[in-house]
Amino acid sequence: MRSTPARRIVGIALATAAGVVALAGPAFAHVTVQPGNAQQGAYTAVDFRVPNESDTASTVKLEVNLPLDHPLASVRTLPLPGWTATLEKSKLDKPIKVHGNDVNEAVSKITWTADPGTKIAAGQFQEFRVSIGPLPTDTDKLTFKALQSYDNGEVVRWIDEAKEGQPEPAKPAPVLTLTKAAATDAAADGHHVEATTSQDAAAHATVKSSDSTARILGVVGIVVGVIGAGVGFLGLRRKGDSAAS
Structure with missing residues (x-):
């Protein structure tokens, strides 16, 4: 029976994480x-x-x-x-x-x-x-x-x-x-700028890649943090139950 609150906490954590991921999506839709x-x-x-x-x-x-x-x-x-x-x-x-x-x-x-x-x-x-x-x-x-x-x-x-x-x-x-x-x-x-287009394109590609990676890592970090908080709370609750026994 004691596992029911723990499951509820983990469920809330996962739902919150899913909400964060869902909110991160629309920024890429325009x-x-x-x-x-x-x-x-x-x-x-x-x-x-x-x-x-x-x-x-x-x-x-x-x-x-x-x-x-x-x-x-x-x-x-x-x-x-x-x-x-x-x-x-x-x-x-x-x-x-x-x-x-x-x-x-x-x-x-x-x-x-x-x-x-x-x-x-x-x-x-x-x-x-x-x-x-x-x-x-x-x-x-x-x-x-x-x-x-x-x-x-x-x-x-x-x-x-x-x-x-x-x-x-x-x-x-x-x-x-x-x-x-x-x-x-x-x-x-204009001619000078167009001569450097290849270098600009390479730099632009690097910036885009770094930006996308940072966004993904940020979302993953939030998800892991939310789940970690739920698991940590579960651990403290179990310690409290053991001490009470």
Whole structure:
């Protein structure tokens, strides 16, 4: 009979641990831009990370709208096997200066469409890499509204913008935070930046791997701690029962 409270404690500990793991999951479910920050005025490469949220359908298209209020003169997609990328351009209301030249139009939309037999299936995610720049210097963020299409006809609209002081919206748009360049930094040249893309990609991959590992270890640590607390309490209770006997 004395084992009943002990089982109850262990059961509560396991339920709590499961809840922690469940809460950790939604952070990975949004369509996001990775890494989430870059330097103003620079050229950079980012990934649009797209998880498949459906258990019954697969993702077959991604549409990303680029902001025309802060247009990007250079937009290039990295070839991705099984996917076809299409870039749409729009005329700018006001030309922008890039390296002393007037730019009258900019890419306003990128669409990745899965080739036959290709998809993001349940439990999977895909990353769509883009080189962009120069990043604007008169704003601290760029918002990329995205549409995720499934093979059952469903379209998820990741277009809601977060507002300060309010909870995160259910379908937030991917956001790239822009930080000011250091005073000692020289103005980056587009060709020079693109020449270092391979090194940047390797560093980016390392950062992503470290970040994912840290998240997983953090969740595991919480789970182990909760279970350990339950087992420790059980041990103390047994010692108390032995002393009473």
